[in-house]
Amino acid sequence: MFTVTNTLLLACLLLFINGMAKAASNSETPSQYILQKIAQAPQLTSGQSEWLLLEKSGNNQHYYLANKQGEIYQLDQFDTSNTSLLLDLKRLSKKKSITKLTAFTLHPNFSLRAQEGYGTFYTAHIEKSTSNNANRLYEPLLKQKVNYDAVITEWQLTLSKRVNLSSQREILKVAIPTDHSGINQLSFNPYSTSWDENFSQLYIAIDQHSALKEYPLYSGVILRIHPKKMSFASYNIPQDNPFIGHAAIEKSIYLLGAGTIQKFIWSDKHSNKLLVSHQYTNSDSNNTANVQSLSYAYGGEDWRQQTPNQILYENINHNLQTSSPIKNTAYFDNNLLTYQGESVPNLRNKLLFLTQTDDQWQLRSLARNANMVRTEQPEADSALAVEWHIPATDLNTKQLSLYRDNRGELLFFNEASGAIYQLFQSDKTAKPYQEQATQQSSFGGIALFFIILSALLSGFVFYQVKVQKRSAKSLVRREYTGITLTDDTLALNLFRYHQEKAETVLELVDIHQCQILIGDNTVATLSANSNYGFDNPQEQALRSQFHNEQVAKMVDGKVRRISLILHTSDQDSYVVCLYLRKGSDRLTKHSYFEVVDNVIDWCWYFSKQFNSEQTGQRIIKPKLTADDIAKAEHKTHDDTPLHAQAAKVRPLIKPERANNNAKQLTNDEYYKTPKTTDSAPVDVNDKKAETEQSEHTSQALAHEETQLVCDLEKLIELKQQGFLTAKEFNQAKASLLNAVKVNVIKDESGKIDKEI
Numbered sequence: 001m002f003t004v005t006n007t008l009l010l011a012c013l014l015l016f017i018n019g020m021a022k023a024a025s026n027s028e029t030p031s032q033y034i035l036q037k038i039a040q041a042p043q044l045t046s047g048q049s050e051w052l053l054l055e056k057s058g059n060n061q062h063y064y065l066a067n068k069q070g071e072i073y074q075l076d077q078f079d080t081s082n083t084s085l086l087l088d089l090k091r092l093s094k095k096k097s098i099t100k101l102t103a104f105t106l107h108p109n110f111s112l113r114a115q116e117g118y119g120t121f122y123t124a125h126i127e128k129s130t131s132n133n134a135n136r137l138y139e140p141l142l143k144q145k146v147n148y149d150a151v152i153t154e155w156q157l158t159l160s161k162r163v164n165l166s167s168q169r170e171i172l173k174v175a176i177p178t179d180h181s182g183i184n185q186l187s188f189n190p191y192s193t194s195w196d197e198n199f200s201q202l203y204i205a206i207d208q209h210s211a212l213k214e215y216p217l218y219s220g221v222i223l224r225i226h227p228k229k230m231s232f233a234s235y236n237i238p239q240d241n242p243f244i245g246h247a248a249i250e251k252s253i254y255l256l257g258a259g260t261i262q263k264f265i266w267s268d269k270h271s272n273k274l275l276v277s278h279q280y281t282n283s284d285s286n287n288t289a290n291v292q293s294l295s296y297a298y299g300g301e302d303w304r305q306q307t308p309n310q311i312l313y314e315n316i317n318h319n320l321q322t323s324s325p326i327k328n329t330a331y332f333d334n335n336l337l338t339y340q341g342e343s344v345p346n347l348r349n350k351l352l353f354l355t356q357t358d359d360q361w362q363l364r365s366l367a368r369n370a371n372m373v374r375t376e377q378p379e380a381d382s383a384l385a386v387e388w389h390i391p392a393t394d395l396n397t398k399q400l401s402l403y404r405d406n407r408g409e410l411l412f413f414n415e416a417s418g419a420i421y422q423l424f425q426s427d428k429t430a431k432p433y434q435e436q437a438t439q440q441s442s443f444g445g446i447a448l449f450f451i452i453l454s455a456l457l458s459g460f461v462f463y464q465v466k467v468q469k470r471s472a473k474s475l476v477r478r479e480y481t482g483i484t485l486t487d488d489t490l491a492l493n494l495f496r497y498h499q500e501k502a503e504t505v506l507e508l509v510d511i512h513q514c515q516i517l518i519g520d521n522t523v524a525t526l527s528a529n530s531n532y533g534f535d536n537p538q539e540q541a542l543r544s545q546f547h548n549e550q551v552a553k554m555v556d557g558k559v560r561r562i563s564l565i566l567h568t569s570d571q572d573s574y575v576v577c578l579y580l581r582k583g584s585d586r587l588t589k590h591s592y593f594e595v596v597d598n599v600i601d602w603c604w605y606f607s608k609q610f611n612s613e614q615t616g617q618r619i620i621k622p623k624l625t626a627d628d629i630a631k632a633e634h635k636t637h638d639d640t641p642l643h644a645q646a647a648k649v650r651p652l653i654k655p656e657r658a659n660n661n662a663k664q665l666t667n668d669e670y671y672k673t674p675k676t677t678d679s680a681p682v683d684v685n686d687k688k689a690e691t692e693q694s695e696h697t698s699q700a701l702a703h704e705e706t707q708l709v710c711d712l713e714k715l716i717e718l719k720q721q722g723f724l725t726a727k728e729f730n731q732a733k734a735s736l737l738n739a740v741k742v743n744v745i746k747d748e749s750g751k752i753d754k755e756i
Contacts, residue, residue, distance in 0.1 A: 033388050034426050039075045041065050041418035051415050054403045057110035070101040087163050089125055097127040099179045105186040108200055119157035124183035126150055135234050137250055138175035139215045149173040150182035171227050171235050181207040191269035202227050205261045216249045219304050220258035242300030255297045257304035267338050270532055273298050277336055291316055341408035344425045354402050361400055363388040479577040513567040514606045518549050526606040534607030535616030539600055546596045556583045562595050711736055
């Protein structure tokens, strides 16, 4: 029956493909990319101001969105109707002094429970100046009165995802001349990890004030602070800030003289340098020009008198007679980002931004490895490549923003309608286009074949899902479970479940990508097309993810899986399931920690194959022993008291007594009271010494027995958690009992007879 079903399915597929090919010849080629709606934000009324920033952190299922009116919304990714107003700053302002919200951001640990920064976010707003000057930055030489402050505030969410109003804490405020300038961006380095020294440092962009641009604080600056509360201050200034020893420049300043800062990003995860999109005035011998520039900043630069040393792009406008902004200044405003996701491989590692020409939006890229581009006509510049002409039917709007979610995927935000879309590459989701082409074709017979095909496919899928995929054993049998290098180290051997002979051999030169998966989630990707390799911090981060997976309690029916996916130049994929466990049953050969070490070894190996120059120098660490694992992990899985578990084996471990001739004595003989050999009176001192030695011996025996019980508890816990098989457990227990040394009393003199 199953063979007949496959034959019919194959015949229908051939007919359907033939019809589709004919239909496709008379239809238009579909677009290379598609947009899928994933969330819905509330629509702003005419009296409200524009949106600010869209953020999502970690594995949190919510998006966070703010507008300049001072409202911050929480959007549910899976339920578009579940949108709530998280915070309204103007309603909280008792004195009605807040004029507008200008920036907000989430702490890097926003979604990590039990970590510093969990549920914490920061806002920047403008308010009228008050008499409270605590934590206030200002220019001491400035005699002009400033009537406004740009204020940064820290907030925290409760476990029910509501703002804890009592957590409101003012971090710092910056004196500003007018309410038209202020803090326009708050950002943490998205590539910084918790073990980095610069982790959770907050970068703050403040616009230039044209009349006061000679003063450092008002020349267009980026500040860098650590927002952690100190003993006598509400924030800390990093000791490696570049101007910390300069008396005339505020210590928290990281970069100055940048003019009007539109946005800054970290374009490279392996470098701390910033890519700053800014507009400033450039003076030369002939003309004075407005410049829209993309400049790299390493910290410590002063661009008031000298232009940036490293410029990626410049758009020069010599016409300063009009007050309107220069053409295309919005190119990099809130739209500049580096794509590092997985859904659109063609755009990976490209510097992207949005433009609008003749009411049509375009997704464009800028080559980062090219020499400095200087132009007065950016729309005709070949360095600004057009990646996608977005169809007007998809996004017909005058307000469109480009963002990146926590996984690095591209998000398009239609500010007019509030719709949030994610971008996908169409060759990965070709089925919708095939169905559409079938429906639009003029061949009525193709529609009939499609219906038949759908029915057969539905039955086949039902059979596969309900019957074949029902058990974890069937999963591990369908995939490879072993991988080794060939003897000549030029290829890989892939083994099936319980097979000693390789079923598939892959040439290393044909492999261009390796993905590491925990369950269905990709936790690492090594690729020949990337410009970075594997290093020790990445190894530590990867081990941390494996650790988090391992400490999660295994319940009945839960499946834990570690896999490799190898991609070849022929666009084939090979899945190797190295570890599979369902509930308490482990279906693969090696233990969890052995597999983790093997996966890490493969990461280093493929990184050297793909990007040897970018691969770091590995620090070899000793592998964990069973005893190390027991000490570190054995109490994290089982709530049953360990002494109760060990009670079952205590009767088997009573210490035995031995004599000089290595004769084994029974337990009854061991506990008999020593007798004297004559009837002579016993000295009182001898009795006292004998009593003291007997008490000492009992204490020693009790200590030895307690230590033995503790060691056995660890073995029992390891066996219950699947770290040891029954055979391994028995061998370890026997070895432990044989290694125990018990001090026994030989005779009345108190001398040690033997240790066993």
